[in-house]
Each structure stands twice: as C-alpha cells, then as structure tokens.
Amino acid sequence: MKQKDSLKFTNKIVPDTIWREAYVALSHYPELRNTPIELRFKDKIKKSFMQAQPNFGGIFKKRKNRGYTIYISKQFNIEDQEFSVHTVPKDVLIGWIGHELGHVMDYQNRSGLNLVWFGIKYITSKNYIREAERMADVYAVNHGLGENIIATKDFILNHADLSDAYKNRIKSLYLSQEEILVLIDEIHEEKEELAVD
Secondary structure, eight states, rough: BOOOOOOEEEEEEGGGGGGGHHHHHTTOGGGTTTSOEEEEESOTTTTSEEEEEOOGGTSOOOGOOOOOEEESEEEEETTTTTEETTTSOOOHHHHEEEHHHHHHHHHHOOHHHHHHHHHHHHHHHHHHHHHHHHHHHHHHHHIIIIHHHHHHHHHTTTTTTTTTHHHHHHHHHHHOHHHHHHHHHHHHHHHHHHOOO
C-alpha cells in the first residue's frame, strides 16, 4: 500500500527510495515480522547517520505491543565530508539498517523501566554506548548480515578523507572486522554441527 512518499508492508513503513535495502535487512529478522517499525528520514541526527528508538508512547506497553522508529539522516556530515543516503553503496545501507534492527532486537528484550535506564546510561557513559553498539553488531551478524556490517566498517575506515581520530572512535565503539569474521566463522561451525547431527 503506497503512501505519500513511503511504502507500507506488514506494519513496516519505509521511504520509497530505500525500500529494497530495508526489505533485505528486515528479511534477516523474522522475529520482527509482527513488530511495528517505521524508517523515517530526518534532516539531521546528532553524531549519527541512523538512530533506532522505541516510540515514546509505547515504552511501558507490553513488549509485543511496542513500536519503533529508525531515523535516517538524508544528508550526514562526518567532519567536512557530506554523505547522502542515496550515494551510500547498497550493501553498506543494508548493513546500517541491519545494525539498527539489532538495536530494536535489544530493546525488545528490555522492560519499560530498563529502556528508560538504558537511555540515561547511553547519553552519559561512553562505555555503555560501546556495549550497546557492539550488541547491535552482534545481533546483525547473528542474523546473517556479517558481510554487510563489514562493508559498513570498510566504508568508514577506508575512506581517505576521514581523520584517524574519527576512525579510532568507530574502532573503539563497534566490533572490529576481525571480531565480526570470528563471529561469522562460529555461526558457520554451529550450522555444520547441526547438519551433522
């Protein structure tokens, strides 16, 4: 069902221009099939390209009744470089969306009070930001998006115009490519063991 500038499919609202990438990312999270999620463009997001959060009015609802919004910055600046959601490679965009869906998975496992506490700690503690971001990466990798998460890291870390200070911040907060590859190997080993059994 088409809306003004978004597509709606099974309680998901997604801007037309990124519906393919969103669909690929969402297809890796069958547990979120019945969860209302809206991906919404926003003019500017502080210090970030995307941001997932529970809908404020639903924080204290039963977990199965909560909805979530993933805000996406149409244009985002990293230092003096400006990037557009429309010029980011598709596999990178899928990885970014998959990472944010990892946050949604994490939020679903929390009570309303725990979500409030999570928000307070997230804005006051760098160590907690690191823990939350790495957890979202783990969810994405465990849901089959490891290659996309690596592509996202490569996009940032191999961008010649970005400073070492910014790249070091990314390295300190998120899983490294090496850690992601270890997780991918562990997942393959588990699948092989299950196939043998």
